[in-house]
Amino acid sequence: MFIRRTFFRWQFPAVLVLPLWLLIGSSIFGTGGWAVLGIFFGAVLLGLGLLVVSLLLFARREVREERALSWIDVGVLGLWHALIIALGLASDATGWLSVVVILVGVGAFWYAVWALYSAARKRVRAMLDLIEQTAAGAAPTSPLASPPTKPRTEPGTSTGSPFGRSSDPEVIVIKEQPHDAP
DSSP: OOHHHHHHTTTTTHHHHHHHHHHHHHHHHTTOOHHHHHHHHHHHHHHHHHHHHHHHHSSSSHHHHHHHOOOOHHHHHHHHHHHHHHHOOOOSHHHHHHHHHHHHHHHHHHHHHHHHHHHHHHHHHHHHHHHHHHHHOOOOOOOTTTOOOOOOOOSSSSSOOOOOOOTTTOOOOOOOOOOOOO
């Protein structure tokens, strides 16, 4: 859990730290002036990509509630961040390593979109199941369950309501009070 929480806290500072490392590391480890200019623009795009992936991962309710990423999230981000760090250290293999960083970044983006979609789909499915159970009159088993309602009575039987109507729990009356506007 410590590693998952550490990656949760690290993902947003990494948006600034890793592109900055890319600039500093490439300058220190022997890259020419024009290459540093190209790396600058690449670092800006890399920072935007890191931000988008981090926001997509943070958008999942489970991640926000636990304040920890899943193990798959840790693996994807760990691989991507390690490749970015290696890119700042490398001078000879910069060409093919840049392509690998871009491919892993695109893969991380699509993984984050898929994880958000599947988490949202699971939550919507749970809500629809709860609605179906409530409509069928069964006791909901979901943690989102509502409090129990009064037992149903047969139509035409007296329920003690003042106007001879049944007190069916499926009917909700909302009284509106007019507001005087100046």
